[in-house]
Amino acid sequence: MTHHPTAVRASGLTKTYGAGVRALAGVDVDLHRGRFTAIMGPSGSGKSTLMHCVAGLDRPSTGRVWIGETELTELSDDELTVLRRDRIGFVFQAYNLLPTLTALENITLPFALAGRRPDPEVVRAVIEAVGLADRLDHRPHQLSGGQQQRVACARALVTHPDVVFADEPTGALDSASSAELLAFLRRGVDDLGRTVVMVTHDPTAATYADRVLFLADGHLVGELLNPTADRVLDRMKSLEGVNA
Numbered sequence: 001m002t003h004h005p006t007a008v009r010a011s012g013l014t015k016t017y018g019a020g021v022r023a024l025a026g027v028d029v030d031l032h033r034g035r036f037t038a039i040m041g042p043s044g045s046g047k048s049t050l051m052h053c054v055a056g057l058d059r060p061s062t063g064r065v066w067i068g069e070t071e072l073t074e075l076s077d078d079e080l081t082v083l084r085r086d087r088i089g090f091v092f093q094a095y096n097l098l099p100t101l102t103a104l105e106n107i108t109l110p111f112a113l114a115g116r117r118p119d120p121e122v123v124r125a126v127i128e129a130v131g132l133a134d135r136l137d138h139r140p141h142q143l144s145g146g147q148q149q150r151v152a153c154a155r156a157l158v159t160h161p162d163v164v165f166a167d168e169p170t171g172a173l174d175s176a177s178s179a180e181l182l183a184f185l186r187r188g189v190d191d192l193g194r195t196v197v198m199v200t201h202d203p204t205a206a207t208y209a210d211r212v213l214f215l216a217d218g219h220l221v222g223e224l225l226n227p228t229a230d231r232v233l234d235r236m237k238s239l240e241g242v243n244a
């Protein structure tokens, strides 16, 4: 069996909301460094909750989370904010770009916020990989949805975060723009050495990943390595049956 170094580790994660909704029922998982992992499962199975807990956006009810050697579950809210800013990249379904900034300014925003100077070589490599070199002085409203999402991904990859979390990044895109975006995330892993973890409903999107994890009813119930769309679909069909 190949050993992969761990970027993110969760142990015994549970999350109960308000009056007893159990979104996570005891999840143990390692997310591999330098790999592309997809998280799938029926609606309400706990995908977003798992991502939010391991990305430090929410706290689990019980259990522990590590990013590299840092235990998130021991950090104060302020320490978590700094960790998210410095060590994690985020891509959401809504592109979350600043409308008054150009594409280039949006891509390098994390450096401006942290008061650091970007490495021009890294910025160049990310811009090349994202294929937006001729759009860098456009503002978001002058870009298509797919281009805006590629800017958002470039922003998430450019700081060399420990891990990039993408929550339904292609949810608002047509299939051609989705394919471009996913190919870009894939290049981020293959060419730039980033670690990507993506929640998706889309079996085709999941085929860009090295590994697909399946959740059902707040439990991790299986995984596929080197997934094909057919195998992902089969697994999803059996899980929808479980949840029905």
Ligand SMILES: Nc1ncnc2c1ncn2[C@@H]1O[C@H](COP(=O)(O)OP(=O)(O)OP(=O)(O)O)[C@@H](O)[C@H]1O
Pocket (backbone or CB within 6 Å): 017, 018, 021, 022, 023, 041, 042, 043, 044, 045, 046, 047, 048, 049, 050
């Ligand atoms: N803030 C909240 N308050 C109460 N219940 C919540 C909250 N967030 C999620 N839940 C519940 O927790 C469970 C898991 O939700 P979660 O959003 O993690 O699932 P998901 O797999 O991401 O779903 P989807 O695919 O529909 O986005 C669901 O039953 C949901 O209703």
